[in-house]
Amino acid sequence: MSYLNPLSNVQIDVDKLPSLDDVRLIPLEKNYLKVRLIAWLVWTIIFVGMYLVAYIIFNIFTVQWLFWSASFLILFLILLIFVFSYFGYNYMFYAVRQKDIMFTRGLVVRTTTVVPFNRIQHIEVGHGPVDRFFGLATLKVFTAGGQSSDLQIPGLSRVKAQQLKDFITRKAALDEEE
């Protein structure tokens, strides 16, 4: 059926395409788990602080059921965030191929996002204060697809993040020239 496609007529064997199955996924830095746990700790402190303020200063928990449900809710939230912070880490991987970059994550909904290099608008390396303490950085990849398709890979060593950024920038520049 050669008349169908005026631009390229090469038959493509779909089974022989580079496949997601063959990708060797790379885990994030070990220290990133610590960063996540510190973030959890901060949340815990905030929640407990709010709880204490409500309890001691405003004294709103004189009603029995309010006290119990509030206590339960706080405990539940703290536990939930812990589960996501701690176990979520185990499911975060990234990989770089010749022509694209991908990131896998998610404890409940496991998601893999792939962004081709030739679609990248710009790249940033960002790091928060805790990241800096552990020598970590986040690689942020922006596309024209807007927020939903932007890629953020946290927990990379700072050197690695910079290397990746340079590599991808070079690749994207090469594409541009072609």
Added chain:
Amino acid sequence: MKRSETDFSVPVRQSYVAILMIIYKYYKIILRQLIPIILILFIGGKRGSDWQTYIIYGVIVLSIFSMGLAIIAYFRFYFYISDNELVVEKGVLQRKKTSIPFDRIQTINLEQNIIHKMFSVVKLEIDTAGTSKNEFEFDALKQDMAEDLRNQIMDWKKKQKKSNIAEEASNVNEEYKRILKIDIPRLLKIGITENHIKSGVLIIVFFFWIWENLSQAGIDVNEYSETYSMRLASSIILILAILFVVVSLTISLIRTILLYFDLSFMRSEDGFRVESGLLTRRNLTAKDHKIQMLTINDNLLKKLLGFKVITLKQASSVEVGKKLSISIPGCDDLHVQSVLDSLYGLEVFQPMDISPVHIKYFIRRATYTAIASAFIFVLGWYIEIPWVMALSVIMGIYIIVTGWIKYKKSGYGINAEMLRINGGIFGDRSVFFPLYKIQAVELSQNIYQRRHGLASVDIFTASGGESIPYIELKIARKLTDYILFRAENDSRKWM
């Protein structure tokens, strides 16, 4: 050209009408900020108090001030062409000089609202490539001057293109082939078959907003409403229902006529053009290379008449994330086919089998809904409120039935060049993506999908995305592989 052309090499100002437009623009901004205060003033305020006079003085001062500002802004604004660049200088306090090279200019849109029409001037919008804030807007230019400007820029671009590609000579003037023209009967049909629920919701929101403002203004709405509801208790719902239908029908009719009056939808060599509108005449252009995806949809009413809405979704070069879409209502199958043909050519004609999504898509939703409504039913029974029980059953059935329809209508098709995703509940909806314009692909699995070896694939383009829900993991991966392969190895620019 027959007409003597405007010389743009010397700085030119806009038409004087621009002052009016600038004032109007300022007032609109100010008004939007002040609307709640004004409403409260007029509805709830007590007459004759001091602060009211102060506010009136304030308004007067503010309006004089903005009028002065507008006049200064007008005289400090001029533009000219030099070295194939459009240069604009403006700014009241801070001078700003912007130059836009012709080859960065993508489209030039002319627009006329009722004031423009009165003075036979137009508003001119220039849309450029590049992510910086280079979009430009002239408030009011004389009509022939605007057309001259557009022609000069477009001619230059065309010559440039010609010398680049060295193609065979064709007409210099852009030739438009008309695809669709909407006459009055068709316009009315479109209005009647609009989605009335949307208009209805708009009204309700509006009423609530008024209500809020009234109660804020200190008028005791509840007291009024209570006496009224006592009096009209039996018929109030009926009246409201009739009112709702009549008002929402009228509103969508008016909206349709205002927006789509005398619409003509045209095809040029490399894009589409739409002209429409009653009070405000819109003139929109969509170049092929900027169109990232195309949607075709209808609803129950439109299906009866065979009407479909085509939406061309463009990527905005001005602002990443800002979406420009052009909708053309009242198309029938022939128009749809002609648009697909001219936009995508033979690519869509390649055999494209629509594969269904997995039945588990329905089963999961139905199971969860059944459990949830059973729970609410029991709860209603326990607290002995019959309408909760009835509602839970009705809602449950509604969600399950629509879920089934949605499952039946969902599907996707792919060939060498195109991806098509189908969906919809009451109407049908198809989205077409050229594969080389896809920005990113996401493959995701929730717990349920993991247990059954299923996955969803999300497609992102520069003007929005779409999801293929619940297909087998193996197929989802192959699909992702293929889409990525096409996106990564196609040398064509996505915009």
